[in-house]
Amino acid sequence: MSLTDKIEEVLVIPDGFSVNIENRDITISSPDGKITRNFKDHRVNIDITNDKIVLSADLPDKRKKALLGTYRSHIQNMVDGLQESFTYKLKIIYSHFPVKVRAEKNEVVIENFIGEKKPRKAKILEDVKVNIQGDLITVSSENIEKAGQTAANIEAATKIKKVDPRVFQDGIYIIEKAGKPLR
Numbered sequence: 001m002s003l004t005d006k007i008e009e010v011l012v013i014p015d016g017f018s019v020n021i022e023n024r025d026i027t028i029s030s031p032d033g034k035i036t037r038n039f040k041d042h043r044v045n046i047d048i049t050n051d052k053i054v055l056s057a058d059l060p061d062k063r064k065k066a067l068l069g070t071y072r073s074h075i076q077n078m079v080d081g082l083q084e085s086f087t088y089k090l091k092i093i094y095s096h097f098p099v100k101v102r103a104e105k106n107e108v109v110i111e112n113f114i115g116e117k118k119p120r121k122a123k124i125l126e127d128v129k130v131n132i133q134g135d136l137i138t139v140s141s142e143n144i145e146k147a148g149q150t151a152a153n154i155e156a157a158t159k160i161k162k163v164d165p166r167v168f169q170d171g172i173y174i175i176e177k178a179g180k181p182l183r
Contacts (some may be wrong), residue, residue, distance in 0.1 A: 007060045009072045011053040014079065018047055026075065030082040033142055035076060044068050081142040088151035089176035090137040096170060103130040106153050114170055122157035125150050144178060
């Protein structure tokens with residue numbers, strides 16, 4: 001490689017979308033909403049030209065190439081989330097005690113889990129919608145990180161410690177991640 005090498009990744013901005021870059025913050029807006037994210041590492045240059053987002057790195061090494069791919073994936077997830085929100089599905093499973101789950105303002109409340117008197121709570125991040133119907137919980141958001149973290153919070157709230165997991169399989173488990181069913 002010579003010293004003038006440069007790598008680029010180009011993302012096409014869909015019709016109806018607008019992109020604004022200000023102080024390494026990228027804001028992507030559509031008629032349905034907007035998402036802002038900070039890309040603070042200065043090793044990757046971000047520019048907008050002719051309805052395209054151009055990511056580039058000068059004198060690329062392994063780390064710059066990896067960072068460039070990561071930034072491209074984050075920006076693509078922002079665009080995909082504005083086109084169709086990311087959805088996680090969770091299933092409530094119990095065999096010993098009937099579990100009652102409800103969504104309040106910014107948390108999911110799980111009552112009577114394995115017979116406990118005190119309810120367990122899981123935080124719902126901002127801009128995330130939680131819908132509970134029967135034994136299915138649907139978590140959706142335009143931001144994949146917030147949807148995934150909220151689903152993980154709900155699953156972690158029902159983790160049972162100090163018992164045999166082969167016997168006590170009660171809990172709330174993720175069964176589908178952002179439209180991709182688990183195996």
